[in-house]
Amino acid sequence: MSTAPFAPWDDASETPLIRFKNVTKRFGDFTAIDDLTQDIYEREFFALLGPSGCGKTTMMRMLAGFETVTTGAIELAGKDIANVPPNQRAVNMMFQSYALFPHLSVYENIAFGLRRDKLPKDRIDARVAEMLKLTRLEKFARRKPHQISGGQRQRVALARSLAKAPKLLLLDEPLGALDKKLRQDTQFELMDIQESTGTTFVIVTHDQEEAMTVASRVAVMDEGRIIQVATPGGIYETPNSVYVADFIGDVNIIKGTAKPSGKDRYYVDWGVNQAPILATSERPFSDGQECHLAIRPEKISISKEKPAQADNAVRGKVLDIAYLGNLSTYHVELPDGQIIKAQTANTRRLSRRTITWEDPVWVEWTATAGVLLEQ
Numbered sequence: 001m002s003t004a005p006f007a008p009w010d011d012a013s014e015t016p017l018i019r020f021k022n023v024t025k026r027f028g029d030f031t032a033i034d035d036l037t038q039d040i041y042e043r044e045f046f047a048l049l050g051p052s053g054c055g056k057t058t059m060m061r062m063l064a065g066f067e068t069v070t071t072g073a074i075e076l077a078g079k080d081i082a083n084v085p086p087n088q089r090a091v092n093m094m095f096q097s098y099a100l101f102p103h104l105s106v107y108e109n110i111a112f113g114l115r116r117d118k119l120p121k122d123r124i125d126a127r128v129a130e131m132l133k134l135t136r137l138e139k140f141a142r143r144k145p146h147q148i149s150g151g152q153r154q155r156v157a158l159a160r161s162l163a164k165a166p167k168l169l170l171l172d173e174p175l176g177a178l179d180k181k182l183r184q185d186t187q188f189e190l191m192d193i194q195e196s197t198g199t200t201f202v203i204v205t206h207d208q209e210e211a212m213t214v215a216s217r218v219a220v221m222d223e224g225r226i227i228q229v230a231t232p233g234g235i236y237e238t239p240n241s242v243y244v245a246d247f248i249g250d251v252n253i254i255k256g257t258a259k260p261s262g263k264d265r266y267y268v269d270w271g272v273n274q275a276p277i278l279a280t281s282e283r284p285f286s287d288g289q290e291c292h293l294a295i296r297p298e299k300i301s302i303s304k305e306k307p308a309q310a311d312n313a314v315r316g317k318v319l320d321i322a323y324l325g326n327l328s329t330y331h332v333e334l335p336d337g338q339i340i341k342a343q344t345a346n347t348r349r350l351s352r353r354t355i356t357w358e359d360p361v362w363v364e365w366t367a368t369a370g371v372l373l374e375q
Contacts, residue, residue: 006216007231008041015078017042017167017200018063023072025058025224032058034224035072042167045194045201047211049247050221056204058224060170063202064093077167090167096176098157100145107132107141110159117164131159134193151182155189162197171203175210187213208248212236220244236296242373245294250329252300252340254293258285258372266372268293271336278311281372295370297343300363302330302355310364316340318359330355332363 008014016039025033033055040046048056061067062074065086073080081089100109110131114124132138135155140148145156154174161169174190175183191214194201205211211218212232219229220243228240239245242253254277256270266285267276270293279293307313319339320331323346330342342363355361 006043008044009039009217014041016040017044017077018202019073019075020059021073021075023062023074024070025055025062025067026070032224033062036224036226038219038226038229040200040202042200043198045191045203045214045216047215047218048202048204048221049206049208049211049218051206054221055224056221057172059221060093060172060202060204063168064091064170065089091170092161092164092166092168093170093172094157094161094174096173098145098153100153100156100160102145105142105144106137106148106156109145109156110163112160113164127163131163134162134196135159135189150178151186154178154186158190158193162193162199165197166199168200168202171201173205174203175205175207183210184213190214212248220247238371239294239373241375242292242294245371245373250297250341250343252295252297254295254338254370256291256293258289258291259287260285265367266291268372271334271338273335274314278367279370279372280368283372283374285372285374289374292373292375293370294373295365297329297341298327299369300340300342300365302332302342302344302361302363304355304359304361306362307364311367313362313364314340315360315362318355318357318361321357328353330361332361 018040020036020038023033023036024031048059050056058067062069065084069082073082075081076089101112104112107128110128111124114127132141135158137152137155137159140152145153175186178186187210203214215232217229218232218235219226220235221227222243228235228244235244235248239248245251246253254270256268259267259269261267264280264282266279266281268279268291269276277293285291314334316332316334318330319333322329326346328344328346332340332342334340340363
């Protein structure tokens with residue numbers, strides 16, 4: 001039995017859990033959020049991604065109730081939350097520092113919010129036990145935060161945040177303090193926990209790999225605006241601008257002018273004495289319109305001989321090779337000085353590599369390999 005993929009944003013009958021409606025936030029003369037409208041759905045793992053100062057943390061703090069909206073409205077489950085104090089929202093926030101109580105055990109840290117809500121002891125015990133099991137911390141219940149590892153502390157903070165079963169959990173750079181390997185393991189744990197609780201997660205991160213791993217949708221932000229919202233695959237394969245293409249992963253950007261050549265097909269005039277590039281685009285471009293072709297390095301192949309039948313083949317020489325274990329990225333300098341990056345999977349041992357520094361090479365790609373962008 002095939003289950004439809006989770007995509008409530010494509011279903012007009014679905015009601016969003018969170019609605020930002022023309023929200024602007026100013027601090028004095030500085031506009032942190034600029035007329036932002038965005039829906040987030042129940043059970044989503046929604047990532048806010050962007051450079052420092054792009055407004056992602058401000059957006060999150062407004063959801064939590066730590067910042068007020070200057071103009072516009074934010075709705076949670078159909079209600080305007082402007083006048084609802086932070087402690088009365090069905091929202092919890094997990095901070096980068098975890099903010100655990102050092103003198104309390106793991107168990108007491110998780111139970112803290114439930115005790116404040118004056119729940120009966122048996123209900124507190126049952127809920128804490130559930131959270132310990134969910135985060136695989138049963139063995140550490142009696143330990144203090146300083147007696148467990150960073151990754152375990154992170155899970156305690158998560159368990160404490162989820163104990164009160166919030167509708168929405170906000171995570172501010174939650175894995176920033178962990179080393180790379182642990183971070184990757186924890187990303188999958190987060191996804192499992194999010195899925196099993198059904199809580200809506202909104203995560204703020206500047207780590208593109210993290211956003212692409214955990215999120216159902218990614219919002220790429222810049223200067224208080226959302227530039228594009230899409231699934232990780234959509235953001236990577238069909239960015240809507242050079243900014244998004246460049247922000248996510250490695251990319252080659254070739255600037256030129258478009259010349260229509262049949263349905264959805266264009267020639268791009270670009271380098272001096274270079275044959276035009278053949279590209280496809282469902283977005284229309286007019287004759288002579290400036291455009292940018294974004295091509296991922298893994299969609300470009302490299303060879304010593306001129307390819308017999310290629311949509312696009314360009315000659316250059318190898319300037320640099322970045323060896324990443326499973327991949328090698330070749331930086332190929334074209335006659336006009338432009339650099340094109342081509343990536344190959346290292347399926348053979350390093351000593352068997354045939355292309356090395358200074359070698360004359362050809363790089364080639366298909367007409368459908370790149371995305372034609374206006375700006």
